[in-house]
Amino acid sequence: MKIEELLERARNWDKLAIAKLITMAEEGVEPQLDVRRRSHVIGITGPPGSGKSTLIYTMARKIPQDKRVAILTIDPSSPFTGGSFMGNRIRMQELTSKPNIYIRSMATRGIRGGLNYATVAAINILEYAGADYIFLETVGAGQSDTDVKYVADTILVLVPPLSGDEIQALKSGLMEIGDIYVVSKSDNPASESTYRDLMAMVDMVREIKGETWRPTVLKVSGLYGYGVDELLKVIDDRFGELMKNGRLDNTLRSRRTLEMRLYAYDLLEKSLNEAKDLESKVINGELSPRDAARRLLNYYDKPRLDHVAVAIKNIDEAARKFRELGLRVSDPIVVEEQGVKVVMVMLGNTKIELLEPLGPETTVAKFIEKRVRVFTT
Amino acid sequence: MPKPKVIIAKLGLDGHDRGAKVIARALAEAGFEVVYTGIRQTPSQVIETAIQEDAKLIGISILSGSHMELIGELMRIMRERGVSIPVLVGGIIPPEDRDALLKMGVAGVYGPGTPLREIIDIVKKLTGVS
Numbered sequence: 001m002k003i004e005e006l007l008e009r010a011r012n013w014d015k016l017a018i019a020k021l022i023t024m025a026e027e028g029v030e031p032q033l034d035v036r037r038r039s040h041v042i043g044i045t046g047p048p049g050s051g052k053s054t055l056i057y058t059m060a061r062k063i064p065q066d067k068r069v070a071i072l073t074i075d076p077s078s079p080f081t082g083g084s085f086m087g088n089r090i091r092m093q094e095l096t097s098k099p100n101i102y103i104r105s106m107a108t109r110g111i112r113g114g115l116n117y118a119t120v121a122a123i124n125i126l127e128y129a130g131a132d133y134i135f136l137e138t139v140g141a142g143q144s145d146t147d148v149k150y151v152a153d154t155i156l157v158l159v160p161p162l163s164g165d166e167i168q169a170l171k172s173g174l175m176e177i178g179d180i181y182v183v184s185k186s187d188n189p190a191s192e193s194t195y196r197d198l199m200a201m202v203d204m205v206r207e208i209k210g211e212t213w214r215p216t217v218l219k220v221s222g223l224y225g226y227g228v229d230e231l232l233k234v235i236d237d238r239f240g241e242l243m244k245n246g247r248l249d250n251t252l253r254s255r256r257t258l259e260m261r262l263y264a265y266d267l268l269e270k271s272l273n274e275a276k277d278l279e280s281k282v283i284n285g286e287l288s289p290r291d292a293a294r295r296l297l298n299y300y301d302k303p304r305l306d307h308v309a310v311a312i313k314n315i316d317e318a319a320r321k322f323r324e325l326g327l328r329v330s331d332p333i334v335v336e337e338q339g340v341k342v343v344m345v346m347l348g349n350t351k352i353e354l355l356e357p358l359g360p361e362t363t364v365a366k367f368i369e370k371r372v373r374v375f376t377t
Numbered sequence: 378m379p380k381p382k383v384i385i386a387k388l389g390l391d392g393h394d395r396g397a398k399v400i401a402r403a404l405a406e407a408g409f410e411v412v413y414t415g416i417r418q419t420p421s422q423v424i425e426t427a428i429q430e431d432a433k434l435i436g437i438s439i440l441s442g443s444h445m446e447l448i449g450e451l452m453r454i455m456r457e458r459g460v461s462i463p464v465l466v467g468g469i470i471p472p473e474d475r476d477a478l479l480k481m482g483v484a485g486v487y488g489p490g491t492p493l494r495e496i497i498d499i500v501k502k503l504t505g506v507s
Contacts, residue, residue, distance in 0.1 A: 016460070019431035023382075082379040083405040089426065090415035096425045103429055107410045109379060 003031060010129040013068055015102050018129050022104055025121035037248040039070075039127040040239040043148035045138040045174060046158030051184035053091035054222035055158065056135045059232060060095055062225075067132040069101045072122055074115070074139050077107040084108075088137060102126070108139060110266055115147045117266060120259040123151055149177045150258040153251050154238055156180045159198055161190040175205050178215050180234060186219035186226060195219050271296060307344070307351040311364045315356035319343045322352075340364050379410050381433035381504045386414040386423045388437050388447045396467060396489070397438035403493040404436075404500060420451035427462050433504040439468040445477065452481050463503040467491070 001020065009017035021031065044052045053073065060069045073088035084107035095101045110116050119136070126134050136152060138145045149155055157178035181202065183195045198217055206213055216234050220227035242248050275296050281287040287295070294300060312318050319329050322345045330344040339362030345352040357365035385401040387394055394416050401413045412430050414423065427435050439447060448466060455462065463484040470478065475486045485499055501507070 015425075016428050019429050023431040077379060077410075078405070078408075081406055081408045083408040084379070084410045085401055085405040086410060086412045087415070089412060093414055093418060093422055093426070096422045096429070097419075103426075105382075105410075105412050105430060107379060 003029070007031065007033075007128070010125065013100075013102075013129060018102060018125060019104065021125045022106075022118070022122045025125065026106070026109075026118040031121070031125065033124050033128045035124050035127050035252065037127070037252055039123075039131045039134045040154065040235070040242075041123060041127075041134045041136060041152045041251065042235060043136045043138065043152030043155045044158065045145050045148055045155065045177075046140055046182075046184070047160070047163070048140045050140065050158040050160040050163075051222050052137050052140060052158055053088045055156075055182070055184060055220065055228075056137055057092040057095060058222045058225055058228050059235075060092070060101055060133075060135065062228060062232060063133060065098070065100050067100060068130055070126040070129075070131040070134045071095075071101070071103045071137070072119065072126075072134065073103070073105050073137040074119065075105060075107055076139050077109050082109070102131075110269055112262075112265055114139065114145055115151070115258075115262060117259050117262040120151055120255055120262060123255065145174065146177050147258060147262075150254040151251065153242055153248060154179045154235060156182055158182050158184045159194060160184050161186065161188040161194045163194060175201060176209065179238065180231070181215055181217045182231065183217070183219045185221060185223070187221040187224050191219055268297075305350045307353045309353040309355055311355045311357070311368050313356065313368060315341050315343050315354050318354055319345075334358070338362075338364075380408045380501075380506050382410045382412060382430055383434040383436060383500060383504065384412050384414065384423065384427050384430060384432045385436045385438070386418045386426070387416040388418055388420060388423065388439050388451065389441055389443050390417060391439060391441035391443075392416050393440045393468075394438070396440070397436075400436060400438070400467065400493075400496060403497060407497045407501075409500065409504075420447055421454050423451060424454045424458055424460070428458065428460060432462060434500055435462055435464045436500070437464060437466050437468075439466065439470070442469070444468070444470055445474060448478055448481060448483060452483070465496075465499065465503070467496075 006017045006021050010021055025031065044056060046052055056071055060071060063069055071092065075084050075086040075088060077084045086105040086107065089103060089105060092103055096103060104122065106119055106122065108114060108116060123134055136148060138148050155178050157174050159181060161183065181198055183191045183198060185191065195217065202215060202217060218227055218231055218234065220231055278287065278292045278296055282289050282292045315332060322329050328346040333342045335342055339358045341356040341358060343354040345354065355364050357368065359365065383404060385397050387397050398413065401411045405411045412426065414426055423435060437448065444466065451464065465485045465487065466478055466483050467487045470486050470488055478486050484503055487496060
């Protein structure tokens with residue numbers, strides 16, 4: 001099936017077409033999409049086991065069926081085999097047959113382990129297909145998860161109960177990107193103290209980030225559905241705000257630059273894999289590791305030919321002939337101290353320097369006397 | 378380049394998921410992107426999952442004895458939806474049902490004791506991975 005036909009069908013929420021387009025994006029095809037903002041992209045992040053999949057399931061189930069909901073769920077790839085065991089769907093399978101819901105598992109692939117360029121492309125495809133909500137579930141580990149802020153309009157950070165020290169650990173990354181902080185699994189009685197810890201942490205981070213940063217903090221149980229209606233209301237109200245103040249287009253721009261950055265990482269990884277000769281030079285000590293890295297990225301200029309000097313008897317005649325060939329030729333310059341008249345002929349990335357001796361006693365005249373037998377003008 | 382996506386699913390009222398998880402894990406180790414659906418899936422859920430994931434193969438594990446009905450239903454829905462994805466069946470399948478399943482269009486039936494290497498090889502072959 002042709003890409004134009006797939007795009008046409010994807011517009012009608014044809015899940016088969018959407019799935020094929022996402023696969024193509026994963027395989028490196030770059031569909032040219034005219035994306036107009038219409039989807040609320042919601043990033044869901046938080047440590048492994050914090051209840052991300054379950055919360056997405058509960059939210060998606062409560063969203064009215066006339067709204068199109070897309071769920072992208074990211075699982076880690078093995079850096080050694082490239083394979084991935086993707087189990088996030090287990091918690092959401094009940095949604096699979098609902099006509100308004102599309103779920104896709106994506107592996108992190110690549111060196112960085114967070115989002116990859118295909119994730120960004122998938123978001124574009126789903127927005128193009130007319131999704132009202134796009135939930136993006138991250139891997140839930142490490143700093144690379146903060147990339148989600150460049151693609152999502154709203155970021156939910158999940159914090160499970162009994163993670164007092166975890167909140168401290170979150171501070172460096174996730175505590176700074178959240179729009180809504182959710183104490184998940186709040187059917188657990190310990191969630192009350194986690195909620196208080198989280199409020200205290202938000203106050204602390206606000207001292208650094210400034211008074212305008214006022215994230216919502218909520219207690220939710222994905223399993224029993226407590227607090228989910230309230231959460232959805234906060235999400236929808238926020239989308240209304242973002243539409244009004246025009247901030248949705250900011251995300252569209254940062255999505256484009258993120259895709260560039262992530263694709264560059266991918267290209268870098270490919271060239272690293274191919275740079276076996278540099279690798280062996282590093283191993284045998286011929287190059288330092290950093291020197292080799294700079295070479296890989298072409299930090300050093302390759303050797304370049306600046307010009308070739310040609311001694312000649314009649315420079316004006318030669319210049320005329322080069323001009324006739326359509327080349328750019330400089331005006332003649334007389335260099336008394338060298339005893340020559342000089343004309344430069346430009347050849348794109350290099351030059352020919354024509355030299356005519358000013359008198360019979362000059363170096364160039366003697367050179368011509370001794371050597372030139374073939375080229376005469 | 379990661380290998381194609383495959384679905385591993387448990388069909389019907391059957392909670393014995395150890396075998397399915399072992400197969401899923403082995404295929405992931407062999408470089409495949411493996412979506413595991415979990416237990417108690419209906420045939421239509423499995424087909425919908427395969428469509429949404431653009432899967433290149435479906436692996437079904439059944440130990441409940443309802444394989445004839447469930448696989449029949451699975452193959453019927455697949456035809457109805459106009460897709461054609463190879464299906465492998467594993468689990469407890471009596472030898473006398475094997476041919477009937479193959480006749481339904483199943484690409485292979487593998488019981489307990491099949492070496493993982495053999496499973497990986499057949500999945501590679503069916504998904505066009507050399």
